[in-house]
Amino acid sequence: MAGEVSGRRTRPARTGRMARVRRWWGRALGSEGHERSTVLLIAKGTLAATIAWVISYHLLHAQSPAFAPFSAVLIMQVTVYQSLLQSSRYVGAVVAGVAVQAALGFLVGPDVPAFALVALVALTIGRWPALGSQGSQVATAAFFAFSTYVSATSALDKVTQLGQIILLVLIGCGIGVLVNVTVLPPLRYRSAEHGIRTLAHALCDLVSDIYPALRERGLDEERTGRWRARAEQTGELVTQARTGLRMARESLHYNPRRLFRRGRAHTYFEGYAAVLEALERTLRQVAALTRSLDKWRADEDRYRYGAFLASYADFLESLSHTTRVFADLDEDRLGDQTSQLHQLADEAQNYRRRLAEQAERDDLPLTDPGRPYGVLVIEAARLMEEFQYTCDVLQHHVER
Template identity: 70%
Template sequence: MRQWWGRAFGSAGHERHTALLIAKSTLAATVSWVISYNLLQARSPAFAPFSAVLIMQVTIYQSLVQSLRYVGAVAAGVAVQAALGFLAGPDVLTFALVAAIALTIGRWPALGAQGSQVATAAFFAFSTYSTATTDTEKITQLGQIVLLVLIGCGVGFLVNLTVFPPMRYRSAEYGIRTLAHALSDLVSDVYPALRDGDLDRERTEQWRARAAQTEGLITQARSGLQTAKESLYYNPRRLLRRGRVPTAFDGYASVMEALERTLHQMASLTRSLDRWRADREDENGADHRPFLACYARFLESVAALAGVLEELTEESLADQARQLREWADEAQRRREQVADEAERQNLPLTDPARPYGVLVIEATRLMEEFQHTCDVIQDHAGD
C-alpha cells in the first residue's frame, strides 16, 4: 500500500488517476448527499450520490454523454411506472407490465450502457408509488426521483469538470509506444535467427503466435486514441495547452494506422516462415544464407525504427523525426540490398512454397509504411 501511494504521488500514472477518481467521486457523492438529505430532506436521498458516482467517467465528454443517457433512462422508467400505476394500480399484474415495458425500452441502442437503468428506476418508482398514500404524494415522490438523479448527475459532472478535469491526450502516445514495442520486440527476435539461419519449427510457431496476439494491442491502442480525443471535449484544461495538441491526434492516428499495417505485414511474414523451415541449401544446392543474412540486416534497421517510436513524446518530436529519417534512409539502403541479393542469386520469388517472394514484398511494404510515418511525424514536428 505504501508503494502504491508512493507511485500515486510520484508520477502521473495509473495510480494517480485512480486516486483522483476516488477523491472526486467521494466529493461528488458527499455534496449530492448533503443537498438531497439535508436541504431537500428527500425520502430516497441515496439516488443523488449514487447518480453522481455512476457518471464520474474518465473524460468530461463521457461524463456528459452518460449523464444524459442515465437521466433519460431514469425518466423513462419513472414515466412507465407513473402511467401504468395511475391506470391499473399497484398490483402484481401492473408490476409485471412495468417490468416488461421497462426492459423493452432498456434495449433501445440510444441509451447505451445505461439501458438497464430504465428497469431499475421503474422498480424503485413502483416501490415508492406503492407506499405513498395520496395521489399528490405519489406524484411528488416520483418526480423527486428524477430530481435527485438530475442533482447527482449535475454535481458529478461539475466536479469532474472543475476538479482536476481528466486530460488523457497522452494515451494516444502510449498506444503508439505499445504497438511500436510489440513490433520491435518481435522483429528483434526474428532478425538474429535469420542471420544465423536458425529457423526451427518451434521458434517460427512462436513468432506466428505472437504476431497474431497483437490484434488485442491494436484494439487497446485505438481505444486509447479515442479516449485521448474525448478528453479534450469541453475540457477547461485545454485552454492551458498549446494549440497544436488537439491537431496532433490526426498525426497520431496516421502513425497508429501505419503501425497496425506493419504488424499485419509481420504476421504475414511469420506465417510464411512458419510454413517453410529454412535449410542451408535448396533442392538445387544453392546456398541462400547470404540472402537471409542481408534480410536480417534490413530487419535490424526496422527494429531500430520501431525503437524510436517506442519513445515517442510530443516534446521531442523534432529530434525523433530526425532519428527516424536517418534510420529510414539506412533501412531503405538495406532493402535495396535485399532486392539486389535476390536478383543476384536468382531466387524463386514466385514459388509460393518458399518465403523469398513474401520477404521481398513485405520489405517493400514495411518501408512504405515507415516512410509514411516519418513524413507524418516530420510534418507535425514542424508545426
Template identity: 65%
Template sequence: MAGEGGGPREVAAQGWFDRAWQWWQRARGVPGYERHTLLLVLKSTLAATLAWVVSYYVLDASSPAFAPFSAVLIMQVTVYQSLLQSLRYLAAVAAGVAMVAALGFLGGPDLLTFALVALVGLAIGRWPALGVQGSQVATAAFFAFATYASATSGTEKVTQLGQIILLVLIGCGIGVVVNVTVAPPMRYRSAEYGIRSLSTALVELVSDMYPALREGELDEERCRHWRSRAEQTGGLIAQARDGFRTAEESLYYNPRRLLRRHRGRASFEGYGAVLGALERSLYQVASLTRSLHQWQEDEEGRHDDRAFLLGYADFLEALAQIAQVLGTVDEDSLAEQSRQLRRLADEAQRCCRTVTDGASRAGLPLADPTRPYGVLVVECTRLMEEFQHASDVLQRYAGQEL
C-alpha cells in the same frame, strides 16, 4: 512461544501494509493506473457528499440516496463520457418514472401493474440509444413504483415521482461539475503508451529474426516460435487502439486542454499515423513469419540465396531501429526525433532497394508460391511504405501541433 518474525496474522498484516504502501508510492510518484484510481475515488467521494448535502439537508428529500448514487454512477474516465452517460442515464430514469406514472394512475399499485411496469421497462431498456444505461429504465421504474405504492394521495404520488427525477438531475449535474473542475481526466499520454507497447513487441520480434537470417539459422522450431509470437500480438493491438481512442476522447470538453502548450486534434493525426503503421507492420511481419515457417516445413531448411537473406537481415535491422524511435515518440522532443527518423528512413530505403534489386538480379523465383522470396519482397516494400509514411507525418507536425 511465537517466533521473532511474528505469527501468520502479523506476517500477513505486514505484507498487506507493504503492498498498500507501495501502491500509495506509485500513486504519488508517476501518472498511471494507481493515480487515476485514487483521483477517481476521491472525486467520486466528493461528488457523492455534495449530492447528499443538497438532497438530504437542503431539499429534505424522502429518498435522498438517488442524488449521490447518480453522481457516482456518471463519474466516467473522461469528461466526454461523463456528459454522454449522464444524459443517457437521465433519459433512462425519466422514461422509467414516466412509465410508472402513466401505468400507475391507469391501473393502480397492484401486482398486475407491477408486472406490466417490469415488462415495458425491460423492453424500453433494449433501446440502443440508451447504451449501457438501458438497464436503468427498469431499475428506476422499480424504485418509482415502490415510491408510488407507498404514497397516500394523488398529489403525494406526483410529488414523489417528480422528486426522483429532480434528485437524479442534481446528482448528474454535481457529478459532471466535479469531474470537469477537479483534475479532469486527461489521458493524452495513453496514446503514447499504446504506441510504445506495439513498438516494443515489434522490435523484440524483429530483433530476434534478423540475426538468425544473417547467420542462416532458420530451423523449423525457430520459425514456428516467431510465427506464434506474431500471432499473439492481436490483443496488444486491440489494447493500443482502445488507449488511443480514450486519449483522443479525453480532450472533448476538457478545460485542461486550454492549459496545454500544444492543442488541437492534429497531434492525434500524428499519433494515429504511428499507431496505424505499427499495427499494419505487425500484421505484415506475421505474414512474413508464416511464409518462413511454411518454407521450412517444405524445404527442410534449404536456402537458395545467401546474399538475399543477408540483405533482408540488414533491412529488418533498419526497421527495428525505426520502430524503437517511434516507440519513444514524445510531443516535447518531436523535432529531434523527426530528424533521427529521417536519417533512419533513408538507411532503410537503401536496404529495401538492395533487397528488391538483388532479388531481381539473382533471378530468384519470386512468382513461385512454394518459395518465400516473393512474399518477402512484397512485405519488404509494404513495411518500408508504412514506416516512411509514419516518419513523414511526424516530420510534418514537428514544431507545429505535436
C-alpha cells in the same frame, strides 16, 4: 514450533503485500497513469456524493435523499464527455421509469397486477438502444417509484414524491458533472502514446528475435513457427492501441483543460492515428514475412543463400532501431525523434537496396513461386515503404 513456522510465513507475506501497496501509491503520487486516475476518480466521487447528500438531506429534507449521491457517483465517468453522455441517458431512463409508474399507478392502482404491468413496460423500454448501458435504470426507477407511490397517503403526496425522485436525480447528475468538469478533468493524451509504444515494443521484440537467427541461419521449423504465431497474435495489441487513442480523443470533448493546449490537440491525434494505422500495416507485413520464413527449406544447398540471409539480417536490424524510437515515443520530444527516425529510415533504405543487389548477385530464383527468395525481397520493399510512410506522417504533423 509450528506456530513459529506459521509466523515466519505470515510476516513475509504481509511484508510483500505492504511493499506492493507502497509501490501502488508511489505510482499514483509520482506519475500519471492508471493508479493516479483511480485515486482521482475515488476522490471526486466522494466529493460529489457528499455535496449531493448535503443538498438532498439537509437542504431539501427529501424522503429519499440517497437518490442524489447515488446519481452523482453513477455518472462520474473517466472523461467529461462520458459523464455528460451517461448522465443524459440516466436522467432519461429515470424519467421514463417514473413516468411509467405514474401513468399506470394512477390508472390501474397499487396492486400486484399493476406492479407486474409496470415491470413489463419498464423492462421493455429499457431495451431501447438510445439509453445504452443505462437502460436497466428504467426498471430500477420504476420500482423505486412504485414503492414511493404505495407508501404515499394522498394523491398530492404521490405526485410530490415521484417528482422529487426526478429532482434528486437531476441534482445528483448535475453535481457529478460539475465536479468532473471543474476538479482536474482528465486528459488522456498519454493513452494514445501508450498504445503506440506497446505496439512498437511488440514489433521491435519480434524483429530483434528474427535478424540474429538469420545471421546464424537458424531457420528451423520450431523457431519460425513461434515467430509466425507471435506476429499473428498482435491483433489484441492493435485493439488496445485503438481504444487508447479513442479515449484520448474523447477526453478532449467539453474539457476546459484543452484550452491550455489550443492548436496542438487536433494535429496531435491526427498524427498519432496515422502512426497507429501505419504500425498496424507494418505488423501485417512482418506477419507475411514470418509466413515466408516459415516456408523456408534449409536443404537448398545448391543456392548460395548465406550472404542473402546476412543482408536480410542487416536490413531487419536497421528496422529494429526504428521501432525502438517508436517504442519510446514522447510528445515532448517528437521534434528530435522525427529527425532521428528519418536518419534511421535512410539507413534502412540503403540496407534494403544492398539486399536486392545481393539477391541479384547470387542469382537467386526470385521468380520461382515455390521458393521464398522473391517473396522475401518484395516483403522487404513493402516493409520499407511502411516505415518510411510512418516517419513521413509523423514529421508532417510535427511541422504543422
